[in-house]
Every structure is written in C-alpha cells, then in structure tokens.
Amino acid sequence: MKIDFDFAIMYCRQIKQKLQNEITLILKNYDLTCPQGYFLNLFNHHSMLTLSEITDLLGVDKAYTTRIVNSLLQKGLVDKTDSIRKYSVFLTEQGRKILKLIANDVKKNREKLLNEIGEEELNNFKNTLKKIINNLEV
Numbered sequence: 310m311k312i313d314f315d316f317a318i319m320y321c322r323q324i325k326q327k328l329q330n331e332i333t334l335i336l337k338n339y340d341l342t343c344p345q346g347y348f349l350n351l352f353n354h355h356s357m358l359t360l361s362e363i364t365d366l367l368g369v370d371k372a373y374t375t376r377i378v379n380s381l382l383q384k385g386l387v388d389k390t391d392s393i394r395k396y397s398v399f400l401t402e403q404g405r406k407i408l409k410l411i412a413n414d415v416k417k418n419r420e421k422l423l424n425e426i427g428e429e430e431l432n433n434f435k436n437t438l439k440k441i442i443n444n445l446e447v
Contacts, residue, residue, distance in 0.1 A: 328422075329343070331418050332346065332415070335411060335414045335415060335418065336411065338414070339410065339411060341384075341407075341411075344373075344377050345377060345380060345381055345384075345386075347367065348363070348367075348377050348387075349386060349387075349404060349407070349408055349411075350408070351363065351366060352387060352398065352399065352400045353400065353405075353408050357390075357397040357398070357399045358397060358398055358399075359395060359396070359398070360374050360375060360396075360398070363378070363398070381398075385401055385404075386400070386401060386403055386407060387399060387400055387404055388401050
C-alpha cells in the first residue's frame with residue numbers, strides 16, 4: 310500500500326507541475342507572470358480591494374503586493390482610486406478583456422485535460438481525493 314501511495318503522490322506532483330506549466334504558457338501569451346495572473350483573478354472576484362486586503366487575501370507581504378499591483382498598473386490592467394494614502398485597486402476594461410481571453414484559454418486547456426475521462430471516472434477520482442483530504446484532517 311505504501312508504494313502505491315508514494316506513486317499517487319508522485320502523480321499528483323506531476324499533474325500540479327504540468328498544470329502550472331500550462332498556466333504559465335497561457336499567461337505568457339498575454340505578457341503576464343503567474344503572480345500577475347493570480348492578482349488579476351483576485352480582482353475578478355472582488356470589484357475593489359485595498360493593498361492591505363490583497364495582502365491578507367493572498368497571504369503575501371505588502372512589498373510584494375505593491376510590486377505586482379504597480380506592474381499591473383503599468384500594463385493598464387488595473388487602476389486605483391484617487392486617494393493617495395489608502396487607495397483601492399480595481400480592474401480596467403482592458404483587464405476584464407484579458408481575463409476573459411485567459412479564462413477561455415484555460416477552459417480549452419481543461420477540456421483537453423479531461424478529454425478521455427468519463428464523468429463516472431472523474432467523480433470517482435474527486436471522491437477519492439476528498440477521502441484522502443478528510444483522512445489528512447483527522
């Protein structure tokens with residue numbers, strides 16, 4: 310059983326790495342890094358956020374947040390409110406358009422990923438993963 314579990318862990322790591330590589334390539338097509346993509350996706354779920362809120366939601370430090378937000382500001386994908394001390398950041402129209410294109414590319418990628426996997430197989434896989442997660446939480 311231990312050997313099979315070790316292989317399962319290895320396969321999960323390989324899947325994670327391959328998915329990360331795919332996302333990196335998709336984002337690269339839009340001249341974005343993975344961190345920039347994560348930040349944009351966060352703005353897709355929250356209409357407006359302060360730097361402190363971004364920092365808390367992503368669990369990163371303020372300097373990192375500032376660097377990524379500034380890079381997105383320079384690209385015109387986000388904008389900020391006029392307040393100098395405590396401003397909020399939000400998606401621009403260009404940012405929304407880019408996110409839609411990225412979402413479409415990710416959807417195509419996921420369809421390719423699941424192409425030969427039936428619904429029953431996928432449900433069994435999800436249920437098995439849920440059981441493993443639940444066992445780890447005990």
